[in-house]
Amino acid sequence: MRLGVTSVFSDDIAIDLGTANTLVHVSGRGVVIDEPSVVAVNNRHGVREVLAVGQTAKQMLGRTPESIETIRPLRDGVIADFIATEEMLRQFIKRTKSMLGFRRPRILICVPAGATPVERRAVYETAISAGARRVFLVEEPVAAALGAGLPIDEPSGSMVVDIGGGTSDIAVLSLGGVVQARSLRCAGNAMDDAIIRYVRRRHQLLIGEANAERIKIEAGSASQIMNGRLAEIHIRGRDLRQGKPKSIVLGPKDVAEALEDPIEQMSEFIQRALEDLPPEVSGDICEHGILLTGGGALLDKLDRELERRVGVKFHVPERPTQCVVKGSAMILEQLAAREHLLIRQ
Numbered sequence: 001m002r003l004g005v006t007s008v009f010s011d012d013i014a015i016d017l018g019t020a021n022t023l024v025h026v027s028g029r030g031v032v033i034d035e036p037s038v039v040a041v042n043n044r045h046g047v048r049e050v051l052a053v054g055q056t057a058k059q060m061l062g063r064t065p066e067s068i069e070t071i072r073p074l075r076d077g078v079i080a081d082f083i084a085t086e087e088m089l090r091q092f093i094k095r096t097k098s099m100l101g102f103r104r105p106r107i108l109i110c111v112p113a114g115a116t117p118v119e120r121r122a123v124y125e126t127a128i129s130a131g132a133r134r135v136f137l138v139e140e141p142v143a144a145a146l147g148a149g150l151p152i153d154e155p156s157g158s159m160v161v162d163i164g165g166g167t168s169d170i171a172v173l174s175l176g177g178v179v180q181a182r183s184l185r186c187a188g189n190a191m192d193d194a195i196i197r198y199v200r201r202r203h204q205l206l207i208g209e210a211n212a213e214r215i216k217i218e219a220g221s222a223s224q225i226m227n228g229r230l231a232e233i234h235i236r237g238r239d240l241r242q243g244k245p246k247s248i249v250l251g252p253k254d255v256a257e258a259l260e261d262p263i264e265q266m267s268e269f270i271q272r273a274l275e276d277l278p279p280e281v282s283g284d285i286c287e288h289g290i291l292l293t294g295g296g297a298l299l300d301k302l303d304r305e306l307e308r309r310v311g312v313k314f315h316v317p318e319r320p321t322q323c324v325v326k327g328s329a330m331i332l333e334q335l336a337a338r339e340h341l342l343i344r345q
Helices: 002-008 082-096 117-129 140-147 188-203 209-219 252-258 260-275 279-288 302-310 320-333 335-341
Strands: 013-017 021-026 030-036 039-044 047-053 068-071 106-111 134-139 158-163 168-174 177-184 233-239 245-250 290-293
Touching (some): 013 320, 030 082, 030 320, 047 082, 082 117, 106 117, 117 134, 134 140, 140 158, 140 168, 140 177, 140 320, 158 260, 168 260, 168 279, 177 335, 188 209, 188 252, 188 260, 209 252, 252 260, 290 302, 290 320
Parallel strands (some): 106 134, 158 290
Antiparallel strands (some): 021 030, 039 047, 039 068, 158 168
């Protein structure tokens, strides 16, 4: 009975520390935080004071006075601002504390497959500073494969492509181990940048990051072949030629044209990964298909477009954005059996 109570009120926390969003899973309670990785900082007389983190801070993007700065403390999946990341983690951990949570928690954090040892160490040190008792690291696509339910323990190759905000990560697993893991710094943020450039080039209209993300979510499509989604989105911005406000209407075909370059980079990245695999593993993947996870998997028709370009079937799970954090939680629950999947410190 004592073991049961301990497991229910465990202090174990799994964190998907993403460029765009951070998700936190608490053992026995599930995903309790899913918020943007944004921090609002007040710079007054040379002293930085954190005003808000997460959703509250994101609402301030592009709308703050000179003294307040809104920061995305992670870039390309790794820490760009250590102090802001530490404070963001500290506040998220504080929110997860239950009445029985007196101990400092054990934390498992996901990092991109291509993160350098220095970048991994930065994540580790930041989590320790934020209040962790012990810190474990795992590669994002490895956790995604577990969280999506891929049969990674069987003698058959399984591939997952996790498209986040800063990186697209690939992992190939077989017999419970990692055959290949690699990372491409082209993902959701690169799509937003491509939309900003397209609107500027095609319509001479200046739009911000928040508007570009809204275009991608509400009217985004990966395919220029329109046979389904007919959503249109009205965008207002500043005309670069006349300096006056201007409105335009964009549809899925426009967004698909804007996203041509990042999608091509992703498809080439996946193709190269397949070519570098042993023939038997590559054959398994061609037979069973590739799993697509992360926020990027939500882009309309992305699975079909990648299938057309790569020549392998793609599958999207029910909740692609939660696969990484759920897989991380599973590793924590089975730490003794899954320890070989962790990154050695």
